[in-house]
Amino acid sequence: MPSKSTKAQASTLGASKTATREESPVPEANESKVAIDTNTLQAFSDIVKEVIKEENDSLREEIIRAVPPINTTLEEYGGKLRDHDQGLTELDTRLVAMEANYQELKDRYEKLQRKTDDLENRARRYNLRVLGVPEGLEQGNPTRFMAALLQEVFGGGLEKPPTLDRAHRAPAPKPPQGGRPRPFIVCFHYYQEKELIQSLAREKSRLAFRDGQLLIFPDFSADLTRRRTAFNEVKEILRKQEGVRYGLLYPARMRISFRGETKVFNSPEDVKGFIDSRFGKDK
Incomplete structure (x- = not known):
C-alpha cells in the first residue's frame, strides 16, 4: 500500500500541473502567429503586384516598339496585294480577249481545213x-x-x-x-x-x-477516207436488216431508204439513233 506521504506528493504534483495548464497563454501566441502570417502575405502580395506591374510596363513598351514596324510591313504587303490584284485583273482581261481570238482562229482554221480538204478531193x-x-x-x-x-x-x-x-x-x-x-x-x-x-x-x-x-x-484524201470509214460499223448493222437500202453520199453522209421513207444522216451517231428507233437496240 502506498504511504500517506507518497499520496500527498502525487496530489501536489497533479494540482501543480492543473495550475500550469490553466495559467498557459495559448490565445496570445495564436494571435501573434496570425498577425505574422497576415503581414507576410501582405508583403508577398505587394511584391507580386510590383513584379506584375513591372512586367506589364515592360511588355507594353515592347508592344509599342513592335507595332510601327508591323504597320509598315502591313502597308507594304497591302500595296503589293493591290498591285497583284491589278495585275490579275489585267491578265483576266487579256485572257478573255485571247480566248475570243483563239475561238475565232479555231473557227477560221476549221473552215480553211474543210476548204483545203474539199479542194484536195476535187483535184482527185x-x-x-x-x-x-x-x-x-x-x-x-x-x-x-x-x-x-x-x-x-x-x-x-x-x-x-x-x-x-x-x-x-x-x-x-x-x-x-x-x-x-x-x-x-x-x-x-x-x-x-x-x-x-x-x-x-x-x-x-x-x-x-x-x-x-x-x-x-x-x-479520196486521208481525212475524208477516215470520215467515210467511220460509217463501216453502221453499214454492217444495216446490211442485216431486211428492206433497208443505204449508201454513202459525197463527201461523208449516209442515205437510208426504209418503207418508202428516205433520210440523210451526217454522222454515224445519227445513223445509230435511227437504227435504235426503228429496229431497237438488239440488232
Missing part, C-alpha cells in the same frame, strides 16, 4: 485507186499498163482502153517479196470514163485478174 475526182495489182507487172510504163489492164478486166464494157493522163504506184516503200502490193493511183483524162469504170466495178461482184482479185475505190 478524176482519180481511182486500184488494189491487188502484183508488183513489177507495169515494166516501167504504168500508164499504158493500167489502160490495158482495165480493158482486160472489164471486157466488153469498154470498147477501147480508157484515156489516162497518168498512173503510178502509191508513194510508199516497195514491199518485200510476197508482201501486199502497193495500190495504183490512176488519173483519167475524161471524167465520164472514170465514172464508167466505177459503175462497171459496182456491177461486177468480183474483179478477177491473174489468179487474184482487184478492188477499185475512189481516190
Whole structure:
C-alpha cells in the first residue's frame, strides 16, 4: 500500500500541473502567429503586384516598339496585294480577249481545213485507186499498163482502153517479196470514163485478174477516207436488216431508204439513233 506521504506528493504534483495548464497563454501566441502570417502575405502580395506591374510596363513598351514596324510591313504587303490584284485583273482581261481570238482562229482554221480538204478531193475526182495489182507487172510504163489492164478486166464494157493522163504506184516503200502490193493511183483524162469504170466495178461482184482479185475505190484524201470509214460499223448493222437500202453520199453522209421513207444522216451517231428507233437496240 502506498504511504500517506507518497499520496500527498502525487496530489501536489497533479494540482501543480492543473495550475500550469490553466495559467498557459495559448490565445496570445495564436494571435501573434496570425498577425505574422497576415503581414507576410501582405508583403508577398505587394511584391507580386510590383513584379506584375513591372512586367506589364515592360511588355507594353515592347508592344509599342513592335507595332510601327508591323504597320509598315502591313502597308507594304497591302500595296503589293493591290498591285497583284491589278495585275490579275489585267491578265483576266487579256485572257478573255485571247480566248475570243483563239475561238475565232479555231473557227477560221476549221473552215480553211474543210476548204483545203474539199479542194484536195476535187483535184482527185478524176482519180481511182486500184488494189491487188502484183508488183513489177507495169515494166516501167504504168500508164499504158493500167489502160490495158482495165480493158482486160472489164471486157466488153469498154470498147477501147480508157484515156489516162497518168498512173503510178502509191508513194510508199516497195514491199518485200510476197508482201501486199502497193495500190495504183490512176488519173483519167475524161471524167465520164472514170465514172464508167466505177459503175462497171459496182456491177461486177468480183474483179478477177491473174489468179487474184482487184478492188477499185475512189481516190479520196486521208481525212475524208477516215470520215467515210467511220460509217463501216453502221453499214454492217444495216446490211442485216431486211428492206433497208443505204449508201454513202459525197463527201461523208449516209442515205437510208426504209418503207418508202428516205433520210440523210451526217454522222454515224445519227445513223445509230435511227437504227435504235426503228429496229431497237438488239440488232
